[in-house]
Structures are given as structure tokens and as C-alpha cells.
Amino acid sequence: MTDTQIRTYSGETRREQETEASEDEQCPECSGRLISDTEHAETVCSECGLVVEEDEIDRGPEWRAFDSAEKDQKSRVGAPTTNMMHDQGLSTNIGWQDKDAYGRALSSRQRQKMQRLRTWNERFRTRDSKERNLKQALGEIDRMASALGLPENVRETASVIYRRALDEDLLPGRSIEGVATSALYAAARQAGTPRSLDEIAAVSRVERMELTRTYRYIVRQLNLEIKPADPESYVPRFISDLDLSDETERRARDLLESARQDGVHSGKSPVGLAAASVYAAALLTNEKVTQNDVSEVANISEVTIRNRYKELLESADTMAV
């Protein structure tokens, strides 16, 4: 049984169990495999045909198709809506070809009319400043996200955050780039794939200081609940940057876990903690990494690593006893 992580806007995570796949379910009568028949909204046994469940919710289409060509024809699913486009991909586009629905050329009178419609459609589509604003910001978010190797869902979340900021009129006085960057930063953290402020600032057009200011403001105004980043989420990245083994990764997580229970955590920078755990774990597994190596990939001073990793080992010891 697999767990899926569901992340909500506010960043809390809860776990939901996926609906049970029918493969390990057995028919109560003859212990044959159960097949869920979505077309008739039933779960039936493949051996004896016993209907185990009826009247399930049918998520299939309401039409029937008798061959694949017909299926294609009847299917009427468009592109999914996405928050990554300023109009969620829903606006109308007037085709550039001067053809009618049957592919015949239009009369010149019609052509002129279509040209006027195109012009106006375009004007309305990016009508007010907000829309144009959004367009630019989303482009920015996209650019930065790919520079940082952040997955699509992060971009999506960032877009949502930006949209909210826009709706609440938080923009005046702040730069589009600044807010866009903040949104991305927040989204990355919410998604559990945090990037440090430095990393974000490196690909953004705004200064670090402006970024932190805007970020704080946005978080406060939108009531985004962003928990302090979990040190563990940095571990895999550091491990792979340093070419360390899985074993080391596991130990690093263990160290962080016992540190958490010990409460050594609070107030300390999560990145520092992660870096220290990686270093300490490498010591334990006899893999060679210097404090300097770790400090470089983690962008953390060696001093911090030293201080943290001692604490980590200490708390790991007391936990073991």
C-alpha cells in the first residue's frame, strides 16, 4: 500500500491512502481475482462473476464508443487548465488562417472582419495591467524554476501564490521580479524542495535584500504558512553533490531524527544542520569529505558545521543510551 503526500496551500502535509488496487483483493466465494468494471460501476470476480460492489462512482465518460476511432471522435477533453499561463490557458485564440470551419477561404470582406476581431481579441485578452503583469511574472518564474531545476508542481504553486498576491493588491511598491521570486521561493519550500535564499537570489534579477523583504511581506499578507524548512530535505542534494553513499545518507537522516527528538533543533539554520549531519555521517561511514567540501556545497561556514556536528553526535549518543 503506498502513501501519497498531499500538500495544501498552507504547506501542511497530510497523508492519504491511495484507493486500493484490486490486485490483491480476492473474491469471497471462490478466491478469484477481482476486477473493477468501471463501465458498469461494479467490482466483479473474474472467476465466478460475483458482483462484490455495486453503484460505485463512475468516473468514466458518459458516452460509449464501439471502436477506437469512435472513441477519439467522441472524446472531448481539452488541454488541462494550468495556473502557469496568465489566463490559465482558457482564453480564445482566433486562428491566423483565413479559412472557415470547413477549410474554405474567406471572402475579403470576411477576412477584414476577422482581422479586426483578432486585434480586439488580443487587446481584451491582455487587457488590464494586471494581466500583462501576470504574463511577465509567470515568464520570470518559469525561467528561474528551470534554472534551479525545480519541478513543474513548484512552478504551478508559485504561480498560484503570485496570482493571490496580485489579487490582494500587494504589488504596488514592489517589483514584479521581486514578488515573482518570492513566490517561487515560498513554493519551493512548501513543496519540500527548498532552495536557499542565496541560490534563488543567484538566478533572480533582484537583490537578496529586496527579496527577503518582499518575501516576508508576501508571506505575512497572504498568511502563507511556511514551516521552517526541514533539514532532511537538503540532505539528498548534498549527498549527491559530494558523491557519498546511500548508507551515509541514511545515517545523516538518523542523526537529524535523533537531533529532532532531542530538541537541539530549534533556532538553528536548517541548512547548517543538514550540512553537519552529512559531514558527521561521512565520518561514521569512513568516507572522506572535508568540512571545507561540505561547507562549499551547502554554502555554510565551516565553523557552523563544526558546532552543529558536535551537537548532532552528542544527541545521537544520548539517544542510543
Place this chain on the structure above:
DNA sequence: ATGGTTTTTACTGCGTC
């Protein structure tokens, strides 16, 4: 603005290869 906390910077001493 302020004060408390954490991180960084810079420097020093020790041991090892």
C-alpha cells in the same frame, strides 16, 4: 530602534601526510 541569538569572518595552534 533594540537586544538577544546565530552565523560568519579572521586568526591561531595542533597534528599528520
Place this chain on the structure above:
DNA sequence: GACGCGGTAAAAACCAT
């Protein structure tokens, strides 16, 4: 002697009030 490591003090950055 260079390097990794540990320690310290003072400065800087950060955060809540």
C-alpha cells in the same frame, strides 16, 4: 609546508519585540 581540524573573539546578520 600544506592541509584538515578545532577553538576563540569580534563583527555581521537575523529575528521578534
